[in-house]
Every structure is written in C-alpha cells, then in structure tokens.
Amino acid sequence: MGDLYLIDGTGIAYRAFFALDTWLKNSKGLTTNAILGTSRMMLKLLNDFIRKDEDSILFVMDKKTKTYRNELLESYKANRPKAPDEFIEQIPYILNMVEYMGINVTSADGYEADDIIATAAVKYKDLYDNIYIVTSDKDMMQLIKENIFILRPEKGITDIVMYEENRVKEKMGVPPKKIIDLLSLMGDSADNIPGVKGIGIKTAQKLLNVYNDIEDIYEHIEELKGAIKTKLIAGKDMAYLSKRLVRLQYDAPLNYEKKDLIYTGFTDKFQDYLKELEFKRIIKELGFENEEKIESQENDYSKKVEYELFASENVKDLYKKIEKSSKISFDLETTSLIPNKAKVLGVALSPEPFVGYYLDLSNETEEKKKEILTELSNLIIKKDIIGQNIKYDISVLKNYDINIENIYFDTMIGAFLISPDSRRFNMDDLAEKYLNYKTTKYKEVMSGTLFSKTLKDVNIESVKDYASEDADITHRLYKVIYPKVNASKLDRILNEVELPLIPVLAEMETNGVYFDTKYLKQLEGEFSKKVNQLMIDMENLAGYPFNPNSPKQVGELLYKKIGLKGKKKTKTGSYSTDAESLEYLKGQHPIIEKILENRKYQKLLSTYVIAIPKMVNEKTGRVHTSFNQTGTSTGRLSSSDPNLQNLPIREEEGGRIRKAVKPQSEDGILLSADYSQIELRVLAHISKDETLINAYKHGKDIHTITASKIFGISEEEVDSHARRVGKTVNFSIVYGVSGYGLAQRVGIGVAQAQTFINKYFELYKGVGSYQKSILEFAKNNGYVETLMGRKRFIKNIRANKNEIERMAINSPIQGTAADIMKLAMIKLYKNLPSYAKMILQVHDEIVIELPKSKLEEVKPILKDCMENAFKLDVPLEIDMKYGDYWMK
Template sequence: MPEHDPLEAGDHVVLIDGSAYIFRAYHALPPLTRSSDKLPVGAVAGFCNMLWKLVRAQGFSPAPTHLAVVFDKSEQTFRKDIYPLYKAQRPDLPEDLRPQFPLIREATRAFDLACVEQSGFEADDLMATYAELAKAKGALVTIISSDKDLMQLVDARVRMYDPMKDKAIGTEEVFEKFGVAPEKVVDVQSLAGDSVDNVPGVPGIGIKTAAQLLAEYGDLDTLLARASEIKQTKRRENLIEFADQARLSRELVTLKRDVALDVPLDDIAVVEPAGGKLIAFLKAMEFTTLTRRVAEAYGIDAAAIDPDPGLKAGGAETALVAAGIDPESHAAAAADNDMAIPGAAPALTPQALTPQALSAARVAQGAATPVDRSTYETVTTLARLNQWIARAVEIGVVAVDTETTGLDPMQADLVGFSLATAPGEACYVPLAHKGGDEGLFSEGLLPGQIPPAEAIAALKPLLEHKGVLKIGQNLKYDWLILKRQGIEVAPYDDTMLLSYVLDAGASPHGMDPLSVRWLGHTPIKYEEVAGKGKSAVTFDRVAIDKASAYAAEDADVTLRLWRVLKPRLVAEGKTTVYEQLERPLVTVLARMEARGIMIDRQLLSRLSGEFAQGMGRLEAEISEMAGESFNPGSPKQLGDILFGKMQIPGGRKTPTGAWSTGADVLEELAEQGHALPRRILDWRQLQKLKSTYTDALPSYVNPETGRVHTSFALAATTTGRLSSSEPNLQNIPVRTEEGRKIRKAFIAAPGHKLISADYSQIELRLLAEIADTPSLRQAFQDGLDIHAMTASEMFGVPIAGMPSEVRRRAKAINFGIIYGISAFGLANQLSIPREEAGAYIKRYFERFPGIRAYMDETRAFAREHGYVETLFGRRCHYPDIAAKNPSIRAFNERAAINARLQGSAADIIRRAMARMDAALARAGLAARMLLQVHDELIFEVPDDEIGATVPVVREVMELAPLPALSLKVPLKVDARAADNWDEAH
C-alpha cells in the first residue's frame, strides 16, 4: 500500500458495510447476466452504480478523508468458536449471488477504495475497531449501514447512515429503536436475543421488556444478580434459569474494538480513482451505461481502453469467481496444493477455467472419484447423529434420502434416512427395521436403532435450517414423507430436476442412469437388498448392514451428482429455468398431492355397471361381425380374425410373428371404413375406463384422509408438461360422454365447490404470438371466435351466420396444424377426399404465411442443434431428429414444432402454480389447489369464497408470463364453480 498522511483530528472516516450494499444491490435490480457468457452480474451492476453515486456526489460534511468498504471474509469467526450455532440459520446465498461476491471486491478495488476483510472477524468488528481508533484521534466517523448491531457504536463522534431509508442515525434514533442509549444496546440484545443471528437471549423477553428491566436495574449484571426480586413469575424464573445464556449472548453481540488490523487506519485514506482502471473493469463486466458515465466524468476515451483481460468473458479470474472461488486464494492454494481433495481430480488451474470449463472439470472430478461403500457409517446413537448434523451445519450442504415401506408417500412408513456431507462421507440412520427368527418375521424392532421420535426431533432443525442446502433426488417423495413427520424441508435442490432442465428428452433422469452417465458408477439395485417377485420384502425387513450400504450410497451419489450438474446451470444459461419453473414446483405439487380430492364411490360403482353392460353389447356386435365368438381383449385372436379370416389388407406383423393390433393399426383401418376395428376400439375404450377408473379409483382412497392422492411427475415429458400416476388423472377423456361421467365422480367436500380454471386455446394463442401472425393475433386481441375467423379467412365466408360445418373444418385445421397433421389425417378426420384436405392445408399456409415460416424455422433449428427452446428458455431435446428412418425423423420434426407451443404453455401454467398459493394467502382465501391437468387447474373452495376466489385465480393465471415475458396475444382463462369436476369444467 502507498504511504499516506496520518489521520488527524477533524478528519472524516467513512466505513461502508459491504454486505449490506451487496444485498441491497442484489434485491434492487432484476436478475442480470453478462450477455457474452451468462455470468450473473446483477448485484455487481447495482453495487457499482451505488458506489459511483457515493464517490461522485457524496453529500457528506465534512468530505471523507478516509474511506473503506468492509466485508465479512468467512463464516468461521471467534463467535462460532464460542457458540457453534451462531448465525447457523442464516439462509443459503442465492445461487446467482454467490459468484458475484469476489467480483464486487474487484469492483471496490477498481474504484481505488480500500477493500477490507480479515479472517476470524466479522465486518462489524473491523468497523468498530476503525471507529475506536478514529475517535481516539479526534476524527468523525460515519458508518453506512442499517445493521442494528452497529448501533452500539453510536456516540457524539460516531454516527450511522441508513442508505435504504436515506436516514441519519444518531443517539436519538438508537433510543427510538431500543429504548435505551447506545451504551446499553448490548445489554438489550443480550436479553432479547436475535433470531436472525441465532443469538439465544432469554426466552420471553423482547426488546421492549429488556429496556424496561434495564431502566429499573441499570445494567445486565445487576439485573441478573437481582433476578429473584422480579415479581412476574415466568420472567423471574427465565432470568434465573437462562442467566448464563444471557451472558453468552453478550459475548456474541459485543463488537470487538481492538482487532489487530491487517490494514491500518492510515491506509484507507481516500485517493482519486484511476479512471482507466475503473473503465477496464466496467468494460469487462459489459456495463455500457456506467462505462460511458465514468468516461465522460474523467474525460477519457473509453474505446481506447481494453477490458480487464482477467475479468472479461473467458478470462481466468472471471471463471474462478463464477465458481465462487477467490482468484488470489485459489492461486495461492493451488501453488502449495493445500486445497487438494483426497482422491479428487487435480486442482483447477486459472489458465483453463471458464464457467464451461469449470463444469467440465466437475464432470471429470465426479468420474475420477470412486465410490467406496466401506467408508459409510451406520449411526446407532443420538450423540453420533448429532455430530453428523453439526457437520452438515458446518458445511452448509447435505444430501438426504429416506427409506420407507412403500412407494405411496401418503401411506408409507419411514424406516430410516441417510445423509451425505461430502463425496464418500455418508451415513445411514436406521429407525424401524424389524427382525426375523428362522425365516419367520418378528414385529419387534432390531436393537441398535435410535428411537424414531428422538431422531426426528434431532433431524428437524437441520432439514428446516435456512442456512443449509438440502440435496435430494426426486425430492418431492422425501418431502412428503418428512412432512408427515412434522418436517418441512427447505431450502433444497433436486438432482432429478437439474438433469431435467439440462437434458430433457436427451437422457433419463433417474439416479441410477445419472450415476452411470456422470460418475461411471452403478449403484446397488433395490432388488439386490429387498429381493424381487415372491421373495421381495419391504425395506423394514432388510438387514441393517445391507440397508446401510444401499441407503448411504444413495445419499452419496446424490451429492456427487449435484456437484456435477449444478455448475452446468450457469455454464449453459439455464439457472432461471430451474429456479423459476422447476424447483418451486416441488413443494407446490407436494402440497397438492397431500390435499388430495374426494370421489363419489357410489357413482363410480354405477358407472362400472354401465360400462360392463356396454362392453357386453359391443361384444355381441363384435361376435356377429366376425361370424364367431372370440375374446376382443386377445391381440392374437383379434389379429387372426382381422387379417386371417376376414383378409383385411394392410396388416403387419410384429418381430414375434404375431399380427399387430395396436390402436394405431385399428384407427387406420377404421378410417378406411372397416366397422369391426371401430367396434374393437369402442370396446377397448370402455374396458380401459372401467379397469383404470371406475373399478380402480376406489382402491386409491387413502383410509386416513378419505381422499384420492395422485402423484405428479415433474420430469416425465420432454416439453415440461406434468404427468400423473396412481391414479393417472391426465388421460381421462373429456370429449366422450363416458369420460365426462367419470369426471362427475370427482367431487367437492361438503360446504365447498370445485373451481376449474382452464386456459382458453393457449397453444393457438402462442402460435399466433410465436409465428407473428397479425390476423390471428388481432382476432385474439379482439376476443373473436378464432375458428370462425380462420374459416372466414380461408373460405371467404362471413362470420355472421357461418354454417357450423365450415367452422368445424377450420377448428380441425387450427388444432391439426399445431400437431403437424397431414392431408391424410385431416381427410380422415373430416371425412373428405385427401386432395380436398391437402388443398385446405395449402390454403391455410397461404393465408397465414407466418405459421409456415415458424414451422420451417423450427424444423431447421432442431435439425441443426438437436433441440428447441420454449419462450421461457426451457430446452427440449430431440436427438432422433436426424435419424435416417424417415418416419422417425418426421415424428421428431412434428414433435419439435409442437414442443415450442406445448412447452411454453406448460411453462406458463407452472409459473401460475408457483405463485398461486401465495396469492390466495395474501387475499385471505382458504381455496386449495388440488389438481393440474394440462392447461387446467382445479381448486376446492368454501361456498362463501367462490366470488372472491375466481378473480384471484384468473389474474394469477392470465398474468403468469410477466415480468419475464409480455405477450402481444392476451391469455384468457375460463373459470367456473360446481359440485363436481365435470360440471365445473
């Protein structure tokens, strides 16, 4: 550091709380990434703008002679040595903020301001020490922060300034806040504690009560010594019982004013910024506007200055800070190899590191670090479990997995859980394993297991700890299991969803295939420990040693996968998709599943009888058409009748030599005019409705809740659409009378109604938006009948008095175009000649040329890149789009064209779902979101809240694209309330 004149009486020392500035900058601006490499820089931009305003138009009197931006260097301070749980519940840093901290330090240096931090101490301690030294020399001190902990420093020569409220803080403001003078603030905080920093204090005593007690007894020590005199029983007992806790709290909240500073006070003297260095930094960050302002202020030609080479896109230091690694400390550690992880890949070198290279290096490290099951531990005592929990809190990241007796999270029992805190550092905690004697199972628990209630009580603070990130694979299941134990897991990441965001359609997202792909490791299969077929047992019957190896490995592999996949989000620019469209849905869907929906069992029983009678009638017709009786459910018998006895042309055989009688074959034959295949399809439809719904739905009723709890799958489709299972509620047909009857069986609870809120023609609206078709877009804006408008455009028929048949044809074309319908398909659908259907499609593209251009552009992009993207950045992969087989290639092309529309629609309803519960809560409404079926949401609402609920639901859904995207074509939501799902739809 250059030498400066020593501080003198009358000088003005300004100390900026760097952390406060960072968080203010982060929350003041929307997410921002550097365009060249998608590095998050929103907080850096806000910080630089705030710092520029400060140094150019300070408004301080007198002007600062000394100025420093003071940061926290690390979380491990002397306070943690005193009390390990200090600040233990601080939330984890947002993923896009973490890499910006080192860049903000670089920004401070670029402004030629002192950037101060010191191991073992918090920024508050450093500011307190600077303030004490400055006061001793007769200087004035201004601390720029809103942190209440710093108010203990305020006196005649030390003041604070809250930049959030543009408010000066002196002794009067401190008294207004705490009810005491600044010198008593520590005593108040010692009694009241601080939930934000996890300072315990004394239970039952808040700031107001603490101030009253200190006004009466003078100070903390006197109060504690005379606590037995206090009349209020509970207050007296708490002060006596928790006296040591109050004294501990005083140690935690008292700022150190005598730190041996690494950067002396004289070295933070103000110097004029070197404009060139600042411009080089700003250009590297690609902050165009601020670069221009700085250049104008200093009279510098910005074009003549190159971006800082170490910080520009692709620069080594930028890549390091993107990974959350300080460049200086990394270089030093790499030199002496202190940062090397045993068994890990070699340390990353700054020369080769970019966000993309970091991701690749993590992949290499994952594959290079073998899985060693011998290192896993079985935890059998509460004391040891608490040590694992403390380790997880210290690290701030833990993978968690549950083992249960079944696949239904609403009914399965918890058998045990596993934790992993680092690669190869994993354990299993058995809770409810049962024994056996000579092949006969015992209901008694095996010895060496922690009582479940005690283990859950110990686990709950960790899994709800805001400062510890929990990692899971298909975490929704574990979330529901743990929710039934009274635990709400947060915050969290899900490796299945990370993979889904990055590789939807390109590869599977289950843990086992992910492990093979990214770690080169094949995990233990479930049937290897639980058996299969008749010999299969539930997990509570698995021997604890086998269960430990299996379960601990699951947690270990999950953590390793997270380390590999999470960096890819930044490297591939998919952080926003994950944060806004995927991760929030874990808890949204889990809560929906837990709520369930009621069904009318009697109605289903009657329907089952009706369907059985209908099947009987169809079987009689089928036998008559075939000239003999046969089982219409037998593919072999059906194939022999159709292609053997009846000699219907067009049959094809499967690889096994049997006739193919799939739905596609029967549909094609029916479209050609063959009656028997049509009857078979009708029979199959009734058979499916009967077996899948009317017969099966009652078996899904949960005996405890009396409701059906479907399971939603987040990562099951390429486009982002949800699917459901056990039971599948997505495939109930809505265009047939029978399907609508089944929907009647889904009912509201007494005193409630079901509200169905459905996006109207959302994919057509998105087609008009994406394909930039003015006439279609205008029709939606004007609220016209889109099918009538299309018919009018194509056939020259006035909308008024239009024949229904003309509108029906336009409707078939509108929806058919989305799904890539062919002339053959349209001809069959409308029962018209293929030439006429082809002419309709040709005329459609002539009237709406933007749609043809959209389809051609999408097809070409998908062929080149192997994927398409939705309006919100979701990537849908179609690796077979370049297949040599023409039919496979054509199928993938049609799917890719549709994916941009269907995927964007799926993203929109996901955005709506993520916001819905909070919107309903803000409105004070008791409505509960129960189901999502494609473009529809179903709610259960008290009868007297229907009128208030519908507008809230409609607004959330229609405004869901904002603020990320402002659509030119308005979204429209139809919402109705009724006693059952069919009537509400």
C-alpha cells in the same frame, strides 16, 4: 413376455465387409468397413425392432475350432476362400462395438454360430412371444415354425425382410420343415455340402412336393424312373451325409437366463468407442453431440468410500459434522414408497461428495422421530438442499408437520432437463451414466435377510452403507449434472419453474382427490353391461365367438375371414390391430366400431372405474395421485396411480368419470380453470403473425376466421360444421400436420386437405415463416427451445423425417404452454388462501377444492394468477367453472 432376437454375428459381419468398400479407414489406418456395416445393421435392429427393457438379444459368433461336421467331411466348407486379413483384424472391434451397445456376445468351442442359435431358439422358445433370427443363411430356415421367424438382410446391410412359413415356401419351393432335405438333395456349394450329384433345386423341389423327406424318397425309390432314380441311387450315401451336415445341433452350451439377455440400452463406453473409431456420422445421428459424457473430472466420482453411522443419542455429533457445510444432500429411508403411508426409519446426509452419514431412527417412537426430524430440518433448511426425486422426501416429512421448500437442486430433474428424451432418471442409472458408479440396489440389501419386509429388518451396517451411499451419490451427481445444466443455459427453467414447482406438487399430492366410490360402483355396473352387450354384438357380426382383446384373433377375423386390408404390418408380417389401424378401418365393416367401443369401455373400467376405489387411502378417504415432472419430453406434467392425464375428458364417458370427483365436505365446492386456446396464443406470440395477434387482442373467434379463409366464405356464413373444421385445422397446424394427416382428422381427401393447409398459410404468413425458421434452427443447433429456455434435443433432424419435423415445430409451443401452466401453479401456491386446495392439474386445467362460502374470494385470485403467469404479445384467458363435481 417380449421377443428374443438371435443374431448370426459372423454372417452379418462378413456380409457387411463385402457390402462396403475396404477403403473405409480411420486416421490410424484401421479398415473399418465391417465394423461400420455391422454397427449400422445393429442400430437399425435396435431402432426398428427392439423394445428396450422388454425384448432380449444375443449376438452369436463362430469360433476358429473344428466341429463334428469337419469329422464327417474333411472338405466341409473347404471351398470357402480364406477370410481377408482386413476382415479378420476388424473382428475384435466388432465384438467390442456390439458389447458396448449393450448386447451379449457368445460363441462355443466345437459349435458353429448356427448351432448355438438353434439351441437358443429351442431352449428359450416358451419364454418369449416370438423369436427372430437375424441371418442370411438359408440353412437357418429349417428353424422357422410357430413363433420363430427369420429376419434376412437383403440388398445391402440394412434392408431387412422377414421370413415366415409362407415366404419360405414362396422363395425355396418347400416349407421350412423340408429345408434340410432340400439342401441334402441339391447340395450347397458355399459350405461344400455334396448333395446328390445331378439333382438341382427344381428336381429337389418336385421330389419334396411328393415325398415328406429323403427317407420317404428312398423308401419309394422304385416309384421313380429314369435318370432321377439312377442319380438318387448313386448318391444315396451323400444324401444322408449331407443331411447330417445340414441338420442343426440343439445341444450347444448356453447358460443365459432371460434376465441376462433383456436389452437395457447402450453402455457408457459406447459413445467413447464411436469416437475412437471416428464414426462421426453415427455420433451425430444418435444425437450424442448434445449429450456429451463427462470425460475428465477433478475427482474420480466412481470410487467407493466408507460411511458413518449415528444413533439418536449421539445426534448432536451429527449436527456438528454438517453445521459448517453450505450444501447438503439428504435422503429418507422409509417403510413405504407411498408418501402418506410412509414412516421414517432413518435419514442419510452428505455435506460433500465422498462423505455420507446415516442417522438410524428405526427403533424410536413416532413422537421421538418427529422431535429429531424437526431439529434436523431446522438445521438443513438454512443450507442449499440437494436431493434425488426430493418431492418424495418432502412429502413424507409432511407426515411429521415439517415443510421444506428451499430446494437448491434435484439431480433427477437436472438430468431430465439436459436429456429430456431419456427414459430413466433413477439414481442407479444416473450414477452409472454420469459417474461410472454401480450403486447398491435395494433388492440386494433386502435379499440379505430372510423374511425381511422393510429396511428395519436388515442389518444396520448394511442399511447405513446403502442409505449413505444414496446421499453421497446424489451429492456427486449434483457436482456433475449442475454444471451441465448451466452450460446448456437451462438454469432459468430449473430455478424459476421446475424447482419451485416441487413443493407445489408435494402439497397437491398430500391434498389428494376425493372420489365418490358409490357413484363409481354404479358406473361399473353400467359399463360392464355395455361391454357384455358389445360382446354379443361382436359375436353376432363375426358369426363365431372370439376374444376382442387378442390381437391374433382380431387380426384373423378382420384380415382373413372378413378380408379387410390393414394400414400397417407388425414385425411378424401380419396387419396390425392397434388403435391407429382400427381407426383407419372405420366404416369398412360395422364390427370395427364395436371393437373400438369395447376397448374404450374396457380401458375406462380397468384404469378408472374399478381401479380408483382400490386406491382410496384409508386414513384420508382420498386418492393421492403422483405428479411427475420427468414424464414427458415437452415438459408437461404426467400423473400416475391413477393416471388422470389420460382421462378422455372430451368424450361423454370420460365426462361421467369426472363427475365422480367431488368435494369431500358437504359445504365444499370444486372450482376449475382451463386456459383458452393456450397453444394457439403461444403460436401467435412466437410466430409474430399479425392476423393471429390482432384476432386475440380484439377478442375475435380464431376458428371462424380460419374457416372463412379455407372455405372461401364470409365470417358470417361460417356455420358450426365449418367452424369445427377450422378449429381442427388450427390445432393441427400447431403440430406440423401433413396433408394426409389433416385428411384423416377431418375426413376429407388428401388434395382438399392440402388446399386447406395452403390457404391457412396464405392467411397466417407469420406461422409459415416460423415453421421454416424453427426447422432451420433445429438443423443448425440440434435442439429447439421454449420461451423459458427448456430444450428439446432433436435427433436426426437433417433426415427430414415428417415426425421429427413435427416434433421440432410443436415442442417450443407445447413446451411453452406447459411452462406457463407450471408458473401459474407456482403463483397460485403462493397466493391461494389456506382453505383453498389445489388438487388436480390435467392438460390445461387446474382444479381447486374450497368452501362454497369462499368461492367469490378465490375466483379473482385464480384468474389473476393464471392470466398473469407469463407475459405474451396476446392476452392469456381462462374459462372458469364450479360445481358439486368436476365440471366438464
């Protein structure tokens, strides 16, 4: 359900004003300390706590209006000094800043921010997993219960402490439900809450540790003695008045629905506003220097235009409209998002920005569609073809025996190359980001007609506008994104790798993968029995039944009942039960291994064993996974439905699932090839390390060489264990591992691990020099790049955070390895005979399905294409396997 964050905006802004000096001004003379402090506070929250597209956030402000509390007590908050003019003048800028961050801002006449927050906490409580209130106001502690917590800024503006029931009692001496009564007795000078004269916090705490609330105290007033009794009797009216002042209201007007509050990221205006306020450091920290927004354009790419509709009978008129254009963007409207199930309903074309045509084919037979689509494709393949995720369109056209390969530009891939760490590359988001254009969404078109299932059921004028807009906006995006690709010197990776790969992946997706579903059913029974036995074992070890899939129940078992101490804490302050945390606890109690094993089998069952048979295409009898070019920042391919990239191939159970992948024909065979140590070979080339280069040129075992050095023994003395450690060290160094990280991987002490690392760099001096130089390059340029020029923009590199440095060290290596694999796939696509089909690419491996009789013909082609895909200083080598199933 996600979490909801309610921000006491007035309190945060006021705290920021006094936390930072008022000499902070921009060149226009505007004091910016409160704006800057609030911005930093909110960015910390967004970075450390908020999960984009999952969590919700609301920024709440006081209004300059009187509330019922002013009517109850004229002097309410009268003690507060007047807000400085320098603070007041910053409030509009703070509100703008927060809104441009993508956060809703609200306030209400007659209500304080506290009351609005209280209303929201109660109103939305059941819609979220947890609610977090960000405030310094101790009054708000009365709201803490079950899934409601407070995040309290302490020691400045970005040191945040979480308060739950125990911490409240620890700090205030009473639980959250008694905070109202505590403040009613002791008063609060900041808000001019009178309280009971002469009763301080210590006395109030003692009273509330005996009695439930002030009502209970006054019911038992005769039990009290001396000065305390006298003071309470004299201050009774003030006590009850104070309680009415302190108690929060729950009836503030709030009309937000959950969907309105979900955080979706910065708006387009955020970056410009940072520039306007001259917050250069924040701009740099966020990496906006490498992601400049288009500030000036010859055309206003945000304007709306009219589009033109064509029917099949006047298709010749459409051909005339586009025949003279050199570039054309096109987009298919279909009946399904699954390419091999999709039937074409129409074609949208745009020969230039602000122009769009839609050819309606929804009422034609499939034969007629094929005829027209073939004519149209013969015309457009002579032009430079532009698309948005065009792999889908060319995959659909394969259903009509039409092959399109001359792709000039794909806006999705172009956007990915210039900003590989972004999350969204769909056209709607790209249009908003680069064109300041809000597109018509599919669900908006579909909602216009009752019971509509596809666009065929929708008014043709609406379809025409929706579809033509897609083609037009794609052409506009090309005009904006393509120059940025060239300006960033990404044209080589675009034109030599990513664009030629599109038809390769489309072909592989069309080929599909054959799974032995009977074997998977057998595996399902076996794995299910294993899970059932694990459940029994876990219950016996725990002493009671519990749900191993519930983080809360697992946490209570491990950290409360058993008494283990976890590695890290969650946002709620409890120890985490994620995979990393459980791996940390391995060996401390036998139930840990059982929980991890249970999770493994559950995942294998749900993701592969049970899921895959449901994905088999009725027509082909095969599973057609989707290969994604924009799924990873390093350039590696990812796959989905099913995700075969995450199959645990090195574990026995993963290997057993691989056995389900077989040739569909009895006379078929699977041939696979896996690059041998490709990342270490790339490291040898990039680092120019002589020891590494010589080892690979002369066919020596690099893991034995490393083991010999770190253990101080001869290569002949290296046994299987020492070699295994050497292998771990080699691959860990590629990822810029720390002493602690290596210790975790090898199972040794941190000091010994650091000694291994030091000895490694004594042997491979070029690797150490490479790591220093690439970090310096990243700090100076804000990015690192592969040998093919693929860039990875590194944000906050100057912060010297370990994770960021590891990213800078590894990305050129892993990215180059990914580029080489893609080049190999392109080469294979061009050289493989038609009877040999590429069906999978996973990690560093390619799998081909072919007739057994052709195996010896294809093996040398596979070897040549992969080992000569790219020229390094060391040879590329592959390991080939073949058999009746996907060999491990």
